[in-house]
Amino acid sequence: MTGKRFNGTEAYIATEDLQIAVNAAVTLQKPLLVKGEPGTGKTMLAFEVAKALGMPILTWHVKSTTNAQQGLYEYDAVSRLRDSQLGDDRVKDIRNYIVPGKLWEAFTSEKPVVLLIDEVDKADIEFPNDLLLELDRMEFYVYETRETIRAAQRPVVIITSNNEKELPDAFLRRCFFHYIKFPDKDTMRRILAVHHPNLHEELLKEAMEVFFQFREVQGLKKKPSTSELIDWIKLLMVEHIPAKVLAELDLSKELPPLYGALLKNEQDIHAFERLRFMQRRL
Amino acid sequence: MFADFFYVLRDSGVPVSTREFIAFLEAVAGRVIDPDVDQFYYLARTTLVKDERFFDPFDKAFAHFFQGAEQTLALVLKDIPEAWLKDGPQRLFSPEELEKIQSLGGFDELMEAFKQRREEQQKAHHGGNKWIGTGGTSPFGSGGYNPEGVRVGEEGQRQKRAVKVWEQRQYKSLTGEVTLNTRNIKMALRRLRRFTREGNPDELDLDATIRETARHGVMYDVEMRPSRRNTVKVLLFFDIGGSMAPHVKRCEQLFSSARTEFKHLESFYFHNCIYEQVWREEHRWEGRLSTFELLHKYNRDYRVIIVGDAAMSPYELLQAGGSVDHFNPEPGLTWLQRIRETFPHSVWLNPEPENEWSFTHSIGLVRQAFPGSMFPLTLDGLTAAMQQLRRSAPPPRTAPPEQPQPHRG
Numbered sequence: 079m080t081g082k083r084f085n086g087t088e089a090y091i092a093t094e095d096l097q098i099a100v101n102a103a104v105t106l107q108k109p110l111l112v113k114g115e116p117g118t119g120k121t122m123l124a125f126e127v128a129k130a131l132g133m134p135i136l137t138w139h140v141k142s143t144t145n146a147q148q149g150l151y152e153y154d155a156v157s158r159l160r161d162s163q164l165g166d167d168r169v170k171d172i173r174n175y176i177v178p179g180k181l182w183e184a185f186t187s188e189k190p191v192v193l194l195i196d197e198v199d200k201a202d203i204e205f206p207n208d209l210l211l212e213l214d215r216m217e218f219y220v221y222e223t224r225e226t227i228r229a230a231q232r233p234v235v236i237i238t239s240n241n242e243k244e245l246p247d248a249f250l251r252r253c254f255f256h257y258i259k260f261p262d263k264d265t266m267r268r269i270l271a272v273h274h275p276n277l278h279e280e281l282l283k284e285a286m287e288v289f290f291q292f293r294e295v296q297g298l299k300k301k302p303s304t305s306e307l308i309d310w311i312k313l314l315m316v317e318h319i320p321a322k323v324l325a326e327l328d329l330s331k332e333l334p335p336l337y338g339a340l341l342k343n344e345q346d347i348h349a350f351e352r353l354r355f356m357q358r359r360l
Numbered sequence: 361m362f363a364d365f366f367y368v369l370r371d372s373g374v375p376v377s378t379r380e381f382i383a384f385l386e387a388v389a390g391r392v393i394d395p396d397v398d399q400f401y402y403l404a405r406t407t408l409v410k411d412e413r414f415f416d417p418f419d420k421a422f423a424h425f426f427q428g429a430e431q432t433l434a435l436v437l438k439d440i441p442e443a444w445l446k447d448g449p450q451r452l453f454s455p456e457e458l459e460k461i462q463s464l465g466g467f468d469e470l471m472e473a474f475k476q477r478r479e480e481q482q483k484a485h486h487g488g489n490k491w492i493g494t495g496g497t498s499p500f501g502s503g504g505y506n507p508e509g510v511r512v513g514e515e516g517q518r519q520k521r522a523v524k525v526w527e528q529r530q531y532k533s534l535t536g537e538v539t540l541n542t543r544n545i546k547m548a549l550r551r552l553r554r555f556t557r558e559g560n561p562d563e564l565d566l567d568a569t570i571r572e573t574a575r576h577g578v579m580y581d582v583e584m585r586p587s588r589r590n591t592v593k594v595l596l597f598f599d600i601g602g603s604m605a606p607h608v609k610r611c612e613q614l615f616s617s618a619r620t621e622f623k624h625l626e627s628f629y630f631h632n633c634i635y636e637q638v639w640r641e642e643h644r645w646e647g648r649l650s651t652f653e654l655l656h657k658y659n660r661d662y663r664v665i666i667v668g669d670a671a672m673s674p675y676e677l678l679q680a681g682g683s684v685d686h687f688n689p690e691p692g693l694t695w696l697q698r699i700r701e702t703f704p705h706s707v708w709l710n711p712e713p714e715n716e717w718s719f720t721h722s723i724g725l726v727r728q729a730f731p732g733s734m735f736p737l738t739l740d741g742l743t744a745a746m747q748q749l750r751r752s753a754p755p756p757r758t759a760p761p762e763q764p765q766p767h768r769g
Contacts, residue, residue, distance in 0.1 A: 098402040
């Protein structure tokens with residue numbers, strides 16, 4: 079058990095509930111499942127936790143083709159077959175052809191590590207079930223060498239999900255859960271201050287005003303999120319858009335400047351236009 | 361004290377297991393938090409609630425249980441649960457109604473009145489004309505008739521009222537983002553997998569390797585093959601007519617599940633019955649596609665799933681010009697038969713309960729067009745439908761569908 083606590087970092091503002099969730103997961107050595115709108119810093123969290131606790135981080139990015147075994151180890155039979163033809167001595171030991179996965183690395187690391195399993199919902203619907211025992215007991219069995227890999231130091235496991243698939247109950251029961259809700263204005267101001275320390279007060283105020291109005295628009299497929307706001311403000315600064323322009327902006331008549339950073343698909347631009355049309359009719 | 365909390369949570373519909381509760385107690389005992397009510401609340405939430413859907417019932421149960429015990433009174437949710445307000449006026453009202461509300465002082469005022477009444481009201485209530493409940497004429501509640509009423513709560517069948525035409529409807533977009541409770545649906549859809557090996561050889565074919573190596577004698581001959589992939593192709597048709605409104609949620613779930621399960625999925629929308637054209641987009645005129653073109657574009661190994669209540673006037677099926685919103689040169693049933701002939705693998709999923717099908721004439725007609733292929737939109741129905749779709753194709757049809765008459769409109 080580490081005596082250190084996670085209270086956010088210089089580059090990451092963590093709300094109180096998030097801090098408690100992380101600390102509870104670290105203390106009780108349970109995986110922490112993090113959900114939330116895209117762009118609210120789920121993946122970032124793992125990196126910042128690692129930084130704050132002074133642990134190295136291992137990341138396992140899950141894709142639609144990922145299966146659970148790849149996280150444990152893979153047996154490279156093809157190389158072994160090839161080596162056997164070349165008369166390589168390595169061939170006699172099967173260990174040379176067992177390629178450890180991220181979980182193996184995390185379990186056998188000398189120092190405790192943070193293991194990020196990113197976007198667990200991207201994989202097949204059965205994927206989380208296949209990791210139950212491994213995450214619970216922090217050990218697994220290697221059939222080829224007949225040995226058990228056991229975590230000397232239980233890693234801090236952080237799992238992110240974008241809610242594309244429902245996760246199985248058995249998996250959920252073994253995790254702690256945190257939903258990063260969209261930051262309120264105060265939190266957002268603190269987050270922006272961390273990312274853009276030189277931001278002019280006036281511009282910050284107006285940009286936030288426009289942004290929060292923007293999120294109110296009904297029927298957007300993808301509401302702009304924290305990361306979009308950070309990018310947008312960066313663009314505003316690069317382009318030297320004065321705060322006055324934003325202050326005079328009327329969202330019911332026009333799109334904000336550089337809106338491409340906020341709206342990511344053309345359906346949302348349509349939604350916006352439809353809304354303007356409706357307002358004109360009323 | 362905490363053991364009771366466990367049961368209070370379960371009674372409020374938060375699915376907590378013993379295992380999670382023990383973890384929670386460990387966390388409390390493990391001094392993860394300072395002795396502070398807020399922190400205690402966060403800790404309980406992170407350990408006991410595993411889905412943001414249950415945050416709201418959890419908050420209520422928490423407040424209920426710790427009320428008086430500590431200063432948790434502040435946690436009692438005075439505000440209206442967010443889900444009721446989230447979709448905003450567009451979902452709850454037709455444009456005419458919106459105009460009417462606007463003339464009565466606007467939505468905000470209505471919501472204000474709603475909040476007030478909710479605070480006044482203490483008990484569940486059914487009937488009458490003031491309190492929030494079901495079946496009344498008060499503007500608040502469900503199943504009522506007041507045109508500017510706010511519908512409260514998710515469950516319950518609204519009075520089905522026919523809404524005139526396409527242009528005026530606010531079709532609720534069937535976005536794939538809704539993934540609540542879709543796990544079972546996905547498991548049912550899985551039955552429709554058809555694995556084939558196509559594409560890059562990226563997997564060691566052990567049998568072939570042994571065979572080839574044995575044949576050549578000395579040298580190993582590594583054989584690779586493409587890995588197995590699901591190649592089933594699906595066309596999905598959704599009825600977005602007015603009578604489907606009570607089923608929107610289930611349809612959304614089906615749609616979002618199908619979208620993640622099938623790689624080759626095309627979806628279309630229609631109103632009551634499929635005529636000479638269907639819609640690509642659920643709420644726009646632009647995405648029109650001629651049904652005849654569709655029949656030729658997709659070949660017969662596509663699986664067709666039609667979702668609709670098949671409840672309409674028989675004229676809409678039997679007569680040219682019988683459609684409610686445009687002039688159709690050919691009766692709807694003709695089009696349904698063409699679809700059935702072109703795609704032998706087709707099923708009709710009906711969200712209405714199966715035991716009520718016989719009361720609606722048009723359902724009987726549609727069932728004749730899809731003999732033995734109409735299933736209720738339940739988990740069992742879905743499973744049976746997928747099994748039906750899996751069966752091998754009947755012999756190919758003899759003649760292509762005849763060219764439909766040119767139509768105006």
